[in-house]
Amino acid sequence: ILNVEQSPQSLHVQEGDSTNFTCSFPSSNFYALHWYRWETAKSPEALFVMTLNGDEKKKGRISATLNTKEGYSYLYIKGSQPEDSATYLCAFRGLYKYIFGTGTRLKVLA
Amino acid sequence: NAGVTQTPKFQVLKTGQSMTLQCAQDMNHEYMSWYRQDPGMGLRLIHYSVGAGITDQGEVPNGYNVSRSTTEDFPLRLLSAAPSQTSVYFCASSYSSSGPNTGELFFGEGSRLTVL
Numbered sequence: 321i322l323n324v325e326q327s328p329q330s331l332h333v334q335e336g337d338s339t340n341f342t343c344s345f346p347s348s349n350f351y352a353l354h355w356y357r358w359e360t361a362k363s364p365e366a367l368f369v370m371t372l373n374g375d376e377k378k379k380g381r382i383s384a385t386l387n388t389k390e391g392y393s394y395l396y397i398k399g400s401q402p403e404d405s406a407t408y409l410c411a412f413r414g415l416y417k418y419i420f421g422t423g424t425r426l427k428v429l430a
Numbered sequence: 431n432a433g434v435t436q437t438p439k440f441q442v443l444k445t446g447q448s449m450t451l452q453c454a455q456d457m458n459h460e461y462m463s464w465y466r467q468d469p470g471m472g473l474r475l476i477h478y479s480v481g482a483g484i485t486d487q488g489e490v491p492n493g494y495n496v497s498r499s500t501t502e503d504f505p506l507r508l509l510s511a512a513p514s515q516t517s518v519y520f521c522a523s524s525y526s527s528s529g530p531n532t533g534e535l536f537f538g539e540g541s542r543l544t545v546l
Binding site for chain 1: 461463465470471472473474475478480486488489520533534535536537538539540
């Protein structure tokens with residue numbers, strides 16, 4: 321059974337703080353690692369799709385890195401804002417199946 | 431731009447009843463999938479399809495059926511509802527089911543199902 325783990329489960333930070341989350345996943349049968357942002361009462365929306373070892377992607381203040389050999393990815397948020405409050409999901413893609421972690425719930429306090 | 435549309439948004443069933451959750455996408459996506467979301471468990475894959483006429487099981491397929499007669503539609507059927515199927519269900523689709531540079535999932539808004 322493939323397991324995708326995310327840490328921490330939840331996080332409270334002050335506005336302006338930088339923060340990061342971890343996603344660990346199996347290193348075999350790897351096709352891609354996805355990050356999704358999930359706001360309350362909405363649907364998950366993709367942030368990044370990463371496929372190559374060493375990949376780094378950036379969107380505004382949010383960036384992510386990928387290490388497929390050791391099976392982990394980091395998501396970084398620089399200068400957190402209240403609108404960054406959401407659950408951040410990672411998903412391991414093995415060909416046709418996506419295995420999701422349980423998410424990191426971020427609350428940014430103004 | 432409709433994207434992925436799920437219906438109904440809310441449903442209450444009695445144990446033993448059957449029902450179908452509808453999912454339609456207008457993006458010509460090959461890949462479609464159903465997930466359930468339970469507290470503390472994250473999104474778990476129920477069934478998926480890589481194209482019309484092709485379906486396969488995910489992590490938690492028991493008690494659910496799917497079919498894919500068209501590219502656009504991927505309904506999820508509960509054959510005989512049980513309280514353990516109380517959950518929020520999400521349909522998701524993507525452009526391609528193979529190839530490392532594709533596969534971003536587009537989600538519907540979710541369907542909250544309660545089985546009494």
